[in-house]
Amino acid sequence: MTSEPLSPAILSRFAAIVGERHAITEASDIQPFITEDRGLYFRKSPLVLLPGSIEEVSEILKLATETGTPIVPQGGNTGHVGGQVPATDGGEIILSLKRMNRIRDIDPVANVVVADAGVVLDDLHTAAAKVDRLFPLSLGSQGSCQIGGNLSTNAGGTAVLAYGNMRNLCLGLEVVLPTGEIWNGLRRLKKDNTGYDLRDLFIGAEGTLGIITGAVLKLFPRPLGHQVALAGLNSVEDTLRLFEIAGEVCGAALTGFELMPSIAVDFAVRHIPGVRNPLASSHAWYALIDVSTSDTSEAAARMMEALLEKGFEDGLVEDAVIASSDAQGQALWHMRESLSPAQKPEGGSIKHDVSVPVSAIPAFMHEADAKVLEMIPGARICGFGHIGDGNIHYNISQPIGADRDAFLARWDEVNDAVHAIVLKYGGSISAEHGIGQLKRDKLAAVRSEIEMDLMRRIKRSFDPAGIMNPGKVVKID
Structure with a gap:
């Protein structure tokens, strides 16, 4: 080609x-x-x-x-x-x-919505709310990202802990193949064991096998009780232990648990209008906790209070605040969603979107921190993410006063070092952002030859002319 x-x-x-x-x-x-x-x-x-x-x-x-x-x-x-x-x-x-941005149908009884691929995620949230339902995918880019892109990258976001990623939220797809043939797989069934699951081939394929034009997505009853809190802690280990307690106290009501380092929060307060740290003093680590229940708001509040009380008793939580209104809860989430853009004014940032087993998060963080600081003394490490599913956005801001271009020139070198530690702990070099161009060559280095060969066979079978999003995910010679 x-x-x-x-x-x-x-x-x-x-x-x-x-x-x-x-x-x-x-x-x-x-x-x-x-x-x-x-x-x-x-x-x-x-x-x-x-x-x-x-x-x-x-x-x-x-x-x-x-x-x-x-x-x-x-x-x-x-x-x-x-x-x-x-x-x-x-x-x-x-x-x-x-332009393909229609909500084709919404069925609150069956808890499904049929949407064009070009529907903006925020618009889908609005449509679901109008029928008293929830579409749980939540991303910092939800005001502009589209459903087709969310599916093509198997987006996760902050609610994976409770609801899963886009693969879990999708029942059926409509796809145009590279030949122009149309596959109508817009089935609304939760049980369908009729052969290969073609849907799952296109979700996460990043447009390399065909173009998703429509989807059947799951909706959920809107929670009656909702509570958000921010806790300050001393270490990653303490944060992980608090997460364990949250699972015991809150069970399925735990819908979000985000890990944030002090430096990332400081960046957000410094650079993002409207962001402030509601705790009286700074803490080494912060946990943003989200609880949603089918019971009352009072029940959700009691659950959050019980969790934080246990955290204080066990010496894990140093300070905490519980949102007293929806606006305060949204402000806490705004802080979390601001962490990535808040790094831009600090200069160059080398990014990693990785996942490791949840229990391995502290060991990974400590080992990666030591390696990065050995390679780049003065580097400012902003590792934050979704502790409940092991997804860490391990971002590194340049040292103060460093040359931005010289720092970014070490992107691949630093990526390779961090990814080696990720793989040591049985993790993945791409947790939710996909492969694209950035990690295409790295993918071949971390997957077995048989896995890569199977991917290439699938690509050649669906796209023999090689026209679909070339140069992404897998390299076809």
Whole structure:
């Protein structure tokens, strides 16, 4: 497959499918579609297509297969591994799902919603709330990320502990294959053992096997009782022990348990408007705890109070505050969701999205910290994340006064060192952000040859012309 610039004749054929209004050709208008959040990839595209129907998506992919034209599917362009932007200059067309944004059906009795892939996550939350239901996926980017992208990356977010990731939240899919064929798998069944589960092939495939255009997603009754608290602790070990107690006290009502270091909270208070630390003094670590119950608000409050009381009695919790209103609870979550953007004003940041077994979190953190500081004295380590599922966003801000470019030039070196420690503890080098371009070559180094071979076979079977999101996830020679 060539990455040569596409001819005007081919571009015109693609543009004709969606119409001139929905074919973007001006470089300035294309720029937002090729600019990703972390600024790691700088490639160009001659054309962005905005189809308005599954039929138009089908025609685009038929033509792409016929002409050997690479297609890059894109949702809200909020990905962190370069899966949603071109991998070459000028030879790939971006297909944006933003116009396909209908809620097709919502059934509060069956607790399901059928949605286009381009529905923004916040809009899905709103639609569910109107029928007194909850769609639990919660992400910092929920105001712009789209359902198709969430599915294609198997997004997790802050509620995985109670509800699972997108794979767990999806019942059925509608997908356009690279040949233009349409698979309608929009089944609403919770039990369906009829052969291979094709749905799971496309979830997490990052648009390399086909384009998700619609989905059947699970809804849940809205909790009647909800409580949020922030606790200050002295160590990661104390935080993990408090999490164990939370499981014992709260059981299935524990819907969130987030780990935050002091430095990350300090960055958020310093740089993000409206963020403040409600505790009287600084603590080495913080736990953000979220409890949701089908009982009353009073029941949720009693549960949170019992948890924190036990934490104080056991010498784990140094200080704590319980939100006294929904607004205060939202403010605590805003602090957590601000940790990543709060690092930007501090200079360069080397990122890791990893997971380890929950019980191994303290050992991993200590060993990784020591290794990073050995490699880069003065590095400021901001390891935070979802302690309940072992997902740590192990981010490293540059030393104060360091040269940003020189620091970021060590990205791969530092990644390799941290990932080696992750693998030592039986973890994963990508917990929820996916593989994309950033970790494609690293994937082959951590998966067995048979696993990689099976992935390549699947890719070749679904996409023999090699047009679907090339250069992402697996390398096909």
